[in-house]
Amino acid sequence: MYGAVVEKTPARLTAKPSWLxxxxxxxxxxxxxxGFGEMGARGYHYRVLVALEQFGVASQAELGRRCNMDxxxxxxxxxxxxxxxxxxxxxxxxDRRRNLVTITTAGERHLRRLEQTLDRVQEDLLAPLTSxxxxxxxxxxxxxxxxxxxx
Amino acid sequence: MYGAVVEKTPARLTAKPSWLxxxxxxxxxxxxxxGFGEMGARGYHYRVLVALEQFGVASQAELGRRCNMDxxxxxxxxxxxxxxxxxxxxxxxxDRRRNLVTITTAGERHLRRLEQTLDRVQEDLLAPLTSxxxxxxxxxxxxxxxxxxxx
DNA sequence: CAACCAATGTTGGAGTCACCAACGAAAGGA
DNA sequence: TCCTTTCGTTGGTGACTCCAACATTGGTTG
Numbered sequence: 271m272y273g274a275v276v277e278k279t280p281a282r283l284t285a286k287p288s289w290l291x292x293x294x295x296x297x298x299x300x301x302x303x304x305g306f307g308e309m310g311a312r313g314y315h316y317r318v319l320v321a322l323e324q325f326g327v328a329s330q331a332e333l334g335r336r337c338n339m340d341x342x343x344x345x346x347x348x349x350x351x352x353x354x355x356x357x358x359x360x361x362x363x364x365d366r367r368r369n370l371v372t373i374t375t376a377g378e379r380h381l382r383r384l385e386q387t388l389d390r391v392q393e394d395l396l397a398p399l400t401s402x403x404x405x406x407x408x409x410x411x412x413x414x415x416x417x418x419x420x421x
Numbered sequence: 422m423y424g425a426v427v428e429k430t431p432a433r434l435t436a437k438p439s440w441l442x443x444x445x446x447x448x449x450x451x452x453x454x455x456g457f458g459e460m461g462a463r464g465y466h467y468r469v470l471v472a473l474e475q476f477g478v479a480s481q482a483e484l485g486r487r488c489n490m491d492x493x494x495x496x497x498x499x500x501x502x503x504x505x506x507x508x509x510x511x512x513x514x515x516d517r518r519r520n521l522v523t524i525t526t527a528g529e530r531h532l533r534r535l536e537q538t539l540d541r542v543q544e545d546l547l548a549p550l551t552s553x554x555x556x557x558x559x560x561x562x563x564x565x566x567x568x569x570x571x572x
Numbered sequence: 573c574a575a576c577c578a579a580t581g582t583t584g585g586a587g588t589c590a591c592c593a594a595c596g597a598a599a600g601g602a
Numbered sequence: 603t604c605c606t607t608t609c610g611t612t613g614g615t616g617a618c619t620c621c622a623a624c625a626t627t628g629g630t631t632g
Contacts, residue, residue, distance in 0.1 A: 291442060
């Protein structure tokens with residue numbers, strides 16, 4: 271009984287924060303994708319809906335900046351969301367370059383369901399941590415992210 | 422002077438650990454990819470080389486388990502590494518299903534350079550944190566990752 | 573006003589990473 | 603011997619990130 275020899279991944283890897291972060295991101299992404307996928311959505315959809323619900327009508331370029339998404343990816347996302355009747359895209363009368371994107375009531379309803387799914391994901395993701403540890407982790411990550419979004 | 426109106430991303434997003442982790446992973450990945458890219462490598466190459474150097478000769482399936490990679494992605498990676506003379510692939514005489522993959526001295530040299538690049542990445546990534554905070558973060562992330570790789 | 577520059581939406585692509593289904597060959601256990 | 607598992611391989615898919623180019627429009631400056 272030597273115990274199952276679960277193949278060990280190199281310590282050189284597991285010691286590196288970049289490894290820990292990216293691998294954990296894989297799990298986070300999988301959890302979220304599974305949940306979103308069940309309702310025909312994906313991460314991009316959620317991001318845009320949240321931004322719309324939080325700040326109201328916005329141009330596509332604004333949405334891109336707020337959600338950390340490329341303009342071209344916004345186009346595709348809005349196409350999909352509009353196709354499902356979750357947002358509406360109308361030309362801005364004050365600036366004919368822009369489109370104004372609004373969330374519909376169906377979109378808000380959809381967002382609420384996505385939100386619930388994502389809350390469960392957070393729970394799963396942080397399951398082994400005490401609430402104090404979760405707070406510490408969130409604080410450290412926030413610090414790091416803030417630093418990298420400016421510099 | 423209202424200050425630059427840097428478009429704010431929704432608090433609903435920035436409060437979620439899954440958002441923080443995945444966005445930070447984006448930065449980590451970008452930093453690492455930039456460094457690796459300058460020497461014609463990518464993450465998969467590094468992972469495999471580290472595993473080989475740490476545990477010696479291994480079959481492709483073993484490498485996949487150690488590096489958290491799909492068997493099919495191992496094939497492509499070994500093809501590329503072998504094409505550059507960084508690893509060698511030879512059939513296992515004791516098990517004719519397997520290939521034995523060995524790192525070459527050129528591979529070890531290449532790995533050392535990748536390692537240096539990645540060390541700089543860790544520095545960049547964690548720049549704003551004290552060494553104590555870094556330790557805390559590493560500990561928390563390790564806990565989480567361990568949990569999600571079993572369950 | 574004219575010339576220039578910046579922003580916007582859009583198209584069409586790229587690369588990385590993760591993952592899946594299927595296959596033949598080979599090994600191992602019942 | 604059958605049955606199952608493992609292995610390497612091929613050939614995909616999807617999500618996310620990012621880039622280059624273009625025409626249209628807005629704003630600014632000479």
